[in-house]
Amino acid sequence: MLVDGGGLLEFGKARKSNLNIGEDVVSPYLWSRGIKTLDVVVATHPHADHIGGLPAILENFRPKELWIGTNASAPLVALARELGVRVLEKSAGESLDFSGAHMLILSPPGDYASDKPGNNDSLAFQVFYGSRTFLLTGDMERPMETRLLGDGLANHADVLKVGHHGSKTSSIPLFLDAVSPSVAVISAGYENSFGHPHPDVLKRLFDRHAAVLRTDLDGLVTVSTDGRRLWWRRTADIVPDLVH
Numbered sequence: 001m002l003v004d005g006g007g008l009l010e011f012g013k014a015r016k017s018n019l020n021i022g023e024d025v026v027s028p029y030l031w032s033r034g035i036k037t038l039d040v041v042v043a044t045h046p047h048a049d050h051i052g053g054l055p056a057i058l059e060n061f062r063p064k065e066l067w068i069g070t071n072a073s074a075p076l077v078a079l080a081r082e083l084g085v086r087v088l089e090k091s092a093g094e095s096l097d098f099s100g101a102h103m104l105i106l107s108p109p110g111d112y113a114s115d116k117p118g119n120n121d122s123l124a125f126q127v128f129y130g131s132r133t134f135l136l137t138g139d140m141e142r143p144m145e146t147r148l149l150g151d152g153l154a155n156h157a158d159v160l161k162v163g164h165h166g167s168k169t170s171s172i173p174l175f176l177d178a179v180s181p182s183v184a185v186i187s188a189g190y191e192n193s194f195g196h197p198h199p200d201v202l203k204r205l206f207d208r209h210a211a212v213l214r215t216d217l218d219g220l221v222t223v224s225t226d227g228r229r230l231w232w233r234r235t236a237d238i239v240p241d242l243v244h
Contacts, residue, residue, distance in 0.1 A: 001040040001098070002030070002063075003136055007052015022053025027060045038063040039099075041085075044138030045121040046073040055079055069123030069138075070108045071116070090123055092153065102128040106153045107144050119164055120144045126157060130227020135179060137163040137170070145175040154178040158230055159223050162186045162205070166197020166214070176204055183232060185221055186214040
């Protein structure tokens with residue numbers, strides 16, 4: 001399963017670039033790992049920095065399924081169907097077993113609707129394997145975190161993919177209290193113009209004694225589990241860190 005495929009940020013008039021994140025970055029990385037096919041590709045929400053690389057991924061790996069949340073990208077859905085990929089819209093409360101793991105969809109709620117694509121459209125879900133859990137949030141922000149708290153769906157996760165690149169619009173204190181992660185992973189570009197991750201979010205994570213891994217400083221981050229132990233590796237690491 002691949003969750004999102006990267007992409008270039010687009011504001012106003014789209015800039016032209018010869019770099020295709022899906023073709024030139026994500027696909028070669030997957031091939032380097034010996035991955036030639038994918039069962040599922042997840043498009044958390046239709047912002048370009050999350051799905052810009054997915055057309056190339058669909059072409060190169062021909063997954064069986066494309067999972068979407070609310071306000072999915074019409075061109076991406078059309079391409080998937082053209083390639084014979086089954087498109088499934090997921091919503092909170094769905095659960096399934098997947099290759100030895102158990103998955104629970106947390107968001108978007110079944111009754112959720114928005115007039116235009118936004119961060120709170122994100123398809124968020126929890127993955128359970130053995131005694132360990134991972135929570136993947138897309139760009140989910142404060143309103144949806146609050147909704148999860150109210151619905152009793154904000155539960156502990158050992159590993160949290162921090163919402164919206166560590167923006168101050170996400171990771172409210174009560175949500176972090178409920179999730180109480182041991183490891184928090186932040187995806188953010190080096191010296192990005194948004195100031196991600198926000199100092200307030202970092203302080204909240206440090207105050208809760210989470211180990212913070214951030215791609216702007218640590219480069220490629222890998223977090224693994226055998227269902228009992230957790231360990232992670234950063235690009236510069238020689239010996240992986242281990243959480244018992």
